[in-house]
Amino acid sequence: PATSPVSITSSKVVTLDQFMKKCEEAGLHPVEAIGATNEGICAGMVNAGTMLILVHGKVTPLGVQSKIDVTVKSTDATLSGSLALYLQNMMQ
Numbered sequence: 001p002a003t004s005p006v007s008i009t010s011s012k013v014v015t016l017d018q019f020m021k022k023c024e025e026a027g028l029h030p031v032e033a034i035g036a037t038n039e040g041i042c043a044g045m046v047n048a049g050t051m052l053i054l055v056h057g058k059v060t061p062l063g064v065q066s067k068i069d070v071t072v073k074s075t076d077a078t079l080s081g082s083l084a085l086y087l088q089n090m091m092q
Contacts, residue, residue, distance in 0.1 A: 001077075002074050003072070004080040006071075007069050008087075010066055010068055010092055011065045029042060040059075041056050051075050052074065056071045057071075068091060070087055
């Protein structure tokens with residue numbers, strides 16, 4: 001029920017593979033990488049599985065940088081907002 005969107009301009013993450021690796025570094029598990037559209041989906045659980053997290057990202061290459069549109073969905077609003085900010089800081 002809680003959704004936190006964030007847009008990131010990054011020179012660290014310019015490919016879909018790099019996005020998926022950054023999500024794994026944050027403790028998320030890769031679910032699907034869609035190369036045709038440069039979109040990735042990752043998921044995770046915290047608090048003994050009572051809080052679910054889904055992360056959807058779309059990477060748009062801009063030469064040496066990229067624009068990454070990330071949507072974090074969770075069963076907890078504080079968790080989704082915090083993870084969105086954390087991913088933004090990791091990828092900037």
